[in-house]
Amino acid sequence: MQIMHNAAEEEAVDTLVGLMGNDFDREVARRILRKYEGDIEKTAGALLEGERGEELPPPLLKWGTNSQMDISQPQPLPPAVRPNTPIDLTGDDDPDLQRAMQESISTIQPQPEGPKFGPSERPVDPNWAVVPSHQEESHDANYLQNLERAIEASLEHSMGDSDALEPFPVEQQLRRDGCPVVLRPSMHTAAYAASILQGLFYVPQVRERMACWRPPVPPDVNEVYPPSSGADYTLWALSEIFTHMDLARLCDLNVDKRLPAFNIEAWSGLAQSPGELSRKFFARLSSTLERAFVEQFAHNGQPPHKPRLLHFQYGSSVSEPGELLQETSIVPIDVHATASSGSANDLIGRLSAQLSKPQSEPGKQSVIFETSEVVAFELSRTLPAYPNSTSTSGDRVERKPFTFPASIYLDQFLRDNVGLAQAKRRQQQEMTEEVQRLILHKKTLTHFEGKDTLKNLRSSIFYYESVADTKGDRERASAIQTTATKLKSILDTIEQEIKTTDNTSDTLRAEAATLLECPELQQIRYDLRVVFMHDGLYGRKHLYSYVHDKSSWWKIADSLIEKVSEEVVLNDQAGLHLGAGPYLLFYSRALPENVDPTPSLPWPDDIKDDVKAANKEFLSQLPPELVTDITIAEDSPLGSPVKGVLEVLSSDQMDVS
Numbered sequence: 001m002q003i004m005h006n007a008a009e010e011e012a013v014d015t016l017v018g019l020m021g022n023d024f025d026r027e028v029a030r031r032i033l034r035k036y037e038g039d040i041e042k043t044a045g046a047l048l049e050g051e052r053g054e055e056l057p058p059p060l061l062k063w064g065t066n067s068q069m070d071i072s073q074p075q076p077l078p079p080a081v082r083p084n085t086p087i088d089l090t091g092d093d094d095p096d097l098q099r100a101m102q103e104s105i106s107t108i109q110p111q112p113e114g115p116k117f118g119p120s121e122r123p124v125d126p127n128w129a130v131v132p133s134h135q136e137e138s139h140d141a142n143y144l145q146n147l148e149r150a151i152e153a154s155l156e157h158s159m160g161d162s163d164a165l166e167p168f169p170v171e172q173q174l175r176r177d178g179c180p181v182v183l184r185p186s187m188h189t190a191a192y193a194a195s196i197l198q199g200l201f202y203v204p205q206v207r208e209r210m211a212c213w214r215p216p217v218p219p220d221v222n223e224v225y226p227p228s229s230g231a232d233y234t235l236w237a238l239s240e241i242f243t244h245m246d247l248a249r250l251c252d253l254n255v256d257k258r259l260p261a262f263n264i265e266a267w268s269g270l271a272q273s274p275g276e277l278s279r280k281f282f283a284r285l286s287s288t289l290e291r292a293f294v295e296q297f298a299h300n301g302q303p304p305h306k307p308r309l310l311h312f313q314y315g316s317s318v319s320e321p322g323e324l325l326q327e328t329s330i331v332p333i334d335v336h337a338t339a340s341s342g343s344a345n346d347l348i349g350r351l352s353a354q355l356s357k358p359q360s361e362p363g364k365q366s367v368i369f370e371t372s373e374v375v376a377f378e379l380s381r382t383l384p385a386y387p388n389s390t391s392t393s394g395d396r397v398e399r400k401p402f403t404f405p406a407s408i409y410l411d412q413f414l415r416d417n418v419g420l421a422q423a424k425r426r427q428q429q430e431m432t433e434e435v436q437r438l439i440l441h442k443k444t445l446t447h448f449e450g451k452d453t454l455k456n457l458r459s460s461i462f463y464y465e466s467v468a469d470t471k472g473d474r475e476r477a478s479a480i481q482t483t484a485t486k487l488k489s490i491l492d493t494i495e496q497e498i499k500t501t502d503n504t505s506d507t508l509r510a511e512a513a514t515l516l517e518c519p520e521l522q523q524i525r526y527d528l529r530v531v532f533m534h535d536g537l538y539g540r541k542h543l544y545s546y547v548h549d550k551s552s553w554w555k556i557a558d559s560l561i562e563k564v565s566e567e568v569v570l571n572d573q574a575g576l577h578l579g580a581g582p583y584l585l586f587y588s589r590a591l592p593e594n595v596d597p598t599p600s601l602p603w604p605d606d607i608k609d610d611v612k613a614a615n616k617e618f619l620s621q622l623p624p625e626l627v628t629d630i631t632i633a634e635d636s637p638l639g640s641p642v643k644g645v646l647e648v649l650s651s652d653q654m655d656v657s
Contacts (some may be wrong), residue, residue: 009033012040018577020047028052128498130655162274170621175251182556183241184256184540189266190259191540191558192274193281196584197238197255197262198556201245202547203588205373209293209309210235210242210603216295226606231288237261238289240610243603247611252559256601270538275583278532279330279378282584286310286329286376314373317418318366325369330376335402335581347377347404347585351413352425367415375410375526377585401573404585406528406566411521424515431512438505445494445501454494461487526587531569536578546572 016029029043082119085379175181183198185191200206212320215232217224227233237258244253260286267277290311314324334354336345379402412421446454464484470477531546544557546569555564575581619627 007040012038012043015577016044016047019044080196091580119155121640157377170618173250173252174622175249175620175628178550178552179251179561180547180554180556181245181248181251181253182223182559182561183185183245183253184559185259186256187253187266188540189268190264191543192267192278193259193262193264194255195532195543195545196278196282196285197241198245199532199545199547199586200238201242202549203374203529203542203586204591205588206289207242207246208599208601209289210239211603213239213292213296231292234261234288235292239604240607243607244611244614246601246603247608247615249615251561273380273583274543275378275380275532278584279332282376283330290329296353307368308372310372310374312368312375313370314366314368315415317367317415329372329374330378332378332380335379335381345400345402347402348408351377364416367418368410368413369415371410371414371524371589372589374586377404377587379581379583379585381579399576401571401576401582404528404531404570404582406570407590408526408528408587409517409522409524410526411524414524417521418547420520421516424518424521428512428515431508431515435508438501438508442498442501445498454491457487457494461491475509525590527590528569528585529588530584530586531572531582533572533585534575534576534580534583536580 002379012033013026013029016033017024017026020029029047032046033040033043048115177316180202181198185192185194213235214229215224215236227236238261241253241255241258244250262281264281265277267274290309293309308328308343311327312329313325313327331351333347333350335350355363411417412424446452461484462478464487470480533544533546535544541558544555546564547554547556553564553566553569555562555568573581
């Protein structure tokens with residue numbers, strides 16, 4: 001048990017509120033904290049289990065699963081805000097769920113040798129250590145250790161949670177108002193992979209290439225069946241998913257029957273980073289896609305230099321002729337968890353720092369030789385950004401969110417622009433050094449031997465103007481006045497010098513920040529398409545994404561779909577307290593202004609027939625008055641008005657949408 005003083009209590013309340021969400025009632029957190037006499041572990045567990053200050057805590061929820069229907073069948077969509085209803089699992093024969101329940105129950109029992117958490121258990125790393133491993137644990141270290149244990153204990157209760165949802169009326173599944181589609185597997189351990197597949201659909205270039213792809217047909221073969229193995233099986237499954245996402249009337253699709261084609265590694269818990277799993281999954285899938293598209297272009301006699309879709313070529317800026325270049329589809333970005341690092345924590349800043357080595361070693365600078373239509377960034381965090389942590393020097397560090405723009409230019413990293421980019425960076429370095437010199441100059445004006453000279457100077461002026469006694473002596477009064485005037489003149493000179501120094505520093509910083517934003521280095525623009533988020537806890541409900549579709553941004557969190565602003569997308573700080581947040585970004589080449597971002601695409605006829613049948617069955621289950629107002633275009637799920645539902649269903653020429 002840990003009894004906290006007022007300051008520690010405020011820190012505990014701040015952390016608990018951050019854990020539960022910034023809009024959580026502080027007084028509720030404080031009330032529960034005091035109820036458990038300051039015990040962080042019990043308080044966090046109680047809050048996560050739903051306690052809000054009643055005399056008796058609510059019973060533990062029993063988590064369960066409901067199997068969902070196939071991708072071609074309608075399934076219920078919940079309202080925007082859904083109650084977390086407990087489901088009894090006692091009659092379920094699923095061995096995975098039984099094992100999960102046993103694990104959940106076992107966490108209630110006292111553990112003789114449970115896992116130990118805290119800074120002293122982490123590998124010694126001066127760049128990331130919260131508390132040096134050779135030092136005695138402080139109050140903050142104990143506090144953080146208790147918080148980690150509380151979170152881990154609470155999470156263990158829900159390790160078997162498949163995030164199953166109770167049925168809702170089928171009419172709530174109707175896709176309308178430009179609503180995007182969400183993919184939901186029954187197994188929550190595959191939710192991260194389904195999110196990647198879902199995100200790829202909202203990258204226009206990927207969607208277009210997939211619509212044009214067809215499995216190769218052997219010579220002299222008249223009838224071809226869908227592939228059932230190998231890379232073609234993977235692409236056919238992806239083509240099925242994309243076709244349903246484009247043309248289905250359902251906005252919530254189950255993909256259980258298609259996921260075996262992708263060889264998905266299960267997400268077993270927080271010990272596995274969803275970002276790392278996503279990186280490996282995307283790397284395998286992108287390699288399969290790139291190879292298939294290259295083979296298709298070669299088979300169709302198209303130009304060999306068709307723009308790369310997912311893989312770009314890179315190498316050393318001073319590569320010798322004939323030297324082999326490397327290919328990749330994803331760029332790892334080392335995200336700084338705290339502000340104490342002193343370096344930029346934004347996408348371009350980190351990318352520049354990683355690719356642009358010191359000018360004394362230009363041969364080690366990596367540059368892009370051939371761009372791709374799509375580029376992905378994996379945002380990796382070595383250690384969590386714990387609240388109220390300290391650096392190795394003992395100073396407090398601030399949690400620092402990672403930022404990324406809606407559009408980026410990769411020109412400065414291209415092989416053809418190496419000379420210009422290096423010159424600009426050298427100029428930036430010179431400006432940065434000048435700013436550092438000005439900062440040092442300002443410090444010499446304001447401090448001496450650890451003392452605040454300006455504060456002392458102002459105190460002296462106050463003494464001579466308000467305290468010094470003239471004792472009726474005119475000469476003494478004149479001397480006091482003269483001294484005060486001289487001191488004020490000195491203070492005015494120093495303050496003016498400080499103001500000039502600050503203005504010069506601000507100007508240099510602004511110029512340095514925009515030095516690479518010149519027309520010569522802003523020819524190749526990439527726009528943000530998808531942002532994958534993790535709030536730091538385990539389960540499908542703790543993974544969500546933002547997708548850009550039809551000129552709007554949408555948040556897709558499990559089965560919740562809502563339109564959001566771009567500002568929300570770029571400034572979401574979910575997971576910051578737990579060392580999580582955005583973990584994967586998809587950018588793709590900006591489309592010309594006169595190009596329709598959602599054109600009619602040539603999906604395979606066999607799959608379109610399946611969607612047509614599914615739409616017909618789904619619409620037949622809806623009340624006629626609901627479907628009468630539906631707008632349908634020839635090649636898109638949503639568009640101009642057509643016939644009423646009864647007339648549509650009786651027509652043999654019903655469109656797949």
